[in-house]
Amino acid sequence: MSDLQERAQALDTADELAPLRGLFTLDDTVYLDGNSLGALPRHVPARLQEVLTREWGELRIRSWDESGWWTAPERIGDRIAPIVGAAPGQIVVGDSTSVNVFKAVVAASRLAPEGRDEILVDASTFPTDGYIAASAARMTGHRIVPVDPADVPGALGTRSAAVLLNHVDYRSGRLHDLPGLTAAVHAAGAVAVWDLCHSAGALPVGLDAHGVDLAVGCTYKYLNGGPGAPAYLYVAERHQAAFDSPLPGWTSHADPFAMTPGYAPADGAVRGRVGTPDILSMLALEASLDVWEGVRIDAVRAKSLALTDFFLECVTAYAPEGRVASVTPAAHAERGSQVALRCEDAEPVMRALIARGVVGDLRRPDVLRFGFTPLYVGFADAERAARVLADVLSGPAA
Numbered sequence: 001m002s003d004l005q006e007r008a009q010a011l012d013t014a015d016e017l018a019p020l021r022g023l024f025t026l027d028d029t030v031y032l033d034g035n036s037l038g039a040l041p042r043h044v045p046a047r048l049q050e051v052l053t054r055e056w057g058e059l060r061i062r063s064w065d066e067s068g069w070w071t072a073p074e075r076i077g078d079r080i081a082p083i084v085g086a087a088p089g090q091i092v093v094g095d096s097t098s099v100n101v102f103k104a105v106v107a108a109s110r111l112a113p114e115g116r117d118e119i120l121v122d123a124s125t126f127p128t129d130g131y132i133a134a135s136a137a138r139m140t141g142h143r144i145v146p147v148d149p150a151d152v153p154g155a156l157g158t159r160s161a162a163v164l165l166n167h168v169d170y171r172s173g174r175l176h177d178l179p180g181l182t183a184a185v186h187a188a189g190a191v192a193v194w195d196l197c198h199s200a201g202a203l204p205v206g207l208d209a210h211g212v213d214l215a216v217g218c219t220y221k222y223l224n225g226g227p228g229a230p231a232y233l234y235v236a237e238r239h240q241a242a243f244d245s246p247l248p249g250w251t252s253h254a255d256p257f258a259m260t261p262g263y264a265p266a267d268g269a270v271r272g273r274v275g276t277p278d279i280l281s282m283l284a285l286e287a288s289l290d291v292w293e294g295v296r297i298d299a300v301r302a303k304s305l306a307l308t309d310f311f312l313e314c315v316t317a318y319a320p321e322g323r324v325a326s327v328t329p330a331a332h333a334e335r336g337s338q339v340a341l342r343c344e345d346a347e348p349v350m351r352a353l354i355a356r357g358v359v360g361d362l363r364r365p366d367v368l369r370f371g372f373t374p375l376y377v378g379f380a381d382a383e384r385a386a387r388v389l390a391d392v393l394s395g396p397a398a
């Protein structure tokens with residue numbers, strides 16, 4: 001056994017989160033794509049079977065009430081709340097992240113002081129956020145200002161209405177300064193909207209502590225909710241009374257079953273709902289959140305940083321000189337829970353890696369992305385991934 005293999009073994013032995021791996025359905029591949037689709041917790045299929053057989057199959061319409069279907073969006077929001085540092089009553093689950101970006105950006109522009117006409121958007125954002133923000137801006141008469149997150153403080157001014165930022169960049173894995181940037185947005189009198197897709201479940205977010213106004217995030221990445229699991233919307237309590245949804249569907253009505261022609265918004269997080277909740281996906285998500293029972297997000301963060309440090313160390317030790325270069329910041333304060341390596345022939349390299357049981361992700365044209373999900377990835381996985389990568393990079397196939 002090499003030095004690094006011995007260290008991996010010792011790190012796994014000392015890891016307090018290691019037992020959680022047993023809660024997931026995994027095989028002997030090294031799964032480093034949990035930041036695209038989290039693994040399946042073992043107990044979820046049985047729970048879904050029960051939902052199908054008992055709640056849908058036998059109780060049918062009664063389940064909206066008797067099985068708690070109707071209130072699932074707020075109930076599950078409250079299960080996500082501690083993971084992102086929010087007090088109960090501020091998060092509602094439903095719709096996709098894309099749809100929630102739309103709700104949040106339009107609502108933010110309506111919360112902002114009168115007469116401001118600019119919406120600042122992370123210039124390197126995940127495409128859907130940029131597309132939707134641009135459409136929202138067209139509809140509300142705002143102008144989009146693309147800006148690198150680090151340059152936000154300098155770009156803010158008296159014309160800034162809202163700012164849409166990513167907590168962690170999906171490509172590079174860069175962690176942005178949520179507390180500092182939120183404070184800068186507030187100092188300029190604007191409204192801060194954060195996208196937590198690549199941070200929730202991987203590191204502390206502190207929505208309440210840092211005074212975030214609105215936030216969105218998806219649940220099928222680090223939260224393991226399953227493919228297409230519904231996203232969530234956070235509206236800080238102080239904004240709820242003024243939150244004016246651009247999609248005021250009937251399930252966000254104060255009295256939905258009165259079926260009145262006029263709209264009157266519900267109080268609280270419910271106001272962020274739109275239409276009938278997607279119950280099957282939602283209840284799969286709810287069950288999957290059981291794995292967080294007793295897990296401290298600080299412990300998750302500590303392990304995530306140790307894993308990405310160790311993986312980078314193994315890559316440096318094993319990989320042929322000059323074949324890959326990390327684009328993920330080395331500083332812990334600027335790193336999410338992934339390592340992105342620039343590699344000229346990333347596409348064939350990732351294909352070869354997957355064929356050899358190391359599943360990462362390709363971000364075209366030249367980025368190899370490895371997501372580290374601390375609940376079920378260990379140090380031996382990191383070492384093996386780096387070893388196989390080095391082997392692929394040295395071989396003729398790539």
Ligand SMILES: *Cc1c(COP(=O)(O)O)cnc(C)c1O
Pocket residue numbers: 096097098099126128129166170195197198218231
């Ligand atoms: C994954 C991700 C999305 C996904 O949006 P969907 O509507 O679920 O397809 C959006 N934004 C960011 C930043 C993401 O990382």
